[in-house]
Amino acid sequence: MKRFALFFWFSVLGIGIYVLEARIPEFVKQQFTQLYPQAESLIWEQEADGYTATFQSHFGLKKVLFDVQGEWLESELKLDKTRMPVPVLRYIKEKHRGADFTFFGRAYDRNAAWYRVESEYDDRIVLKNLDVEGRLLNEEIIQRSASIPNI
Numbered sequence: 001m002k003r004f005a006l007f008f009w010f011s012v013l014g015i016g017i018y019v020l021e022a023r024i025p026e027f028v029k030q031q032f033t034q035l036y037p038q039a040e041s042l043i044w045e046q047e048a049d050g051y052t053a054t055f056q057s058h059f060g061l062k063k064v065l066f067d068v069q070g071e072w073l074e075s076e077l078k079l080d081k082t083r084m085p086v087p088v089l090r091y092i093k094e095k096h097r098g099a100d101f102t103f104f105g106r107a108y109d110r111n112a113a114w115y116r117v118e119s120e121y122d123d124r125i126v127l128k129n130l131d132v133e134g135r136l137l138n139e140e141i142i143q144r145s146a147s148i149p150n151i
Contacts, residue, residue, distance in 0.1 A: 087134030
């Protein structure tokens with residue numbers, strides 16, 4: 001019975017991913033293939049402002065963002081904290097004691113590359129983009145809703 005339940009859920013998940021991928025416009029998929037022809041096992045997400053493809057690259061987990069017209073916006077590579085530049089680590093140690101860091105990575109677009117850290121507090125999520133020297137480029141704060149518990 002357990003095997004049937006597992007088979008059922010994996011089948012449902014597989015169908016869900018297939019249906020979601022079918023909703024991604026062909027021009028977005030083509031743009032992705034031009035950028036990452038070797039990528040396999042994609043997970044596509046449709047968002048209000050565009051599309052995201054996530055896959056395992058030989059460097060690590062990578063996210064690629066496109067706008068609604070299928071234009072590439074940026075790519076993110078998730079990194080282990082130990083692979084972050086020392087100045088970036090120094091910045092977060094000095095400025096964010098007590099934060100629970102949930103993401104470390106490197107992001108880039110056509111014009112630049114930067115490092116991204118995401119941290120969680122009881123009342124907010126903070127996203128910071130820093131240059132290789134640990135200088136803050138920009139920050140976004142997302143307030144937590146009082147009705148949604150911190151998980």
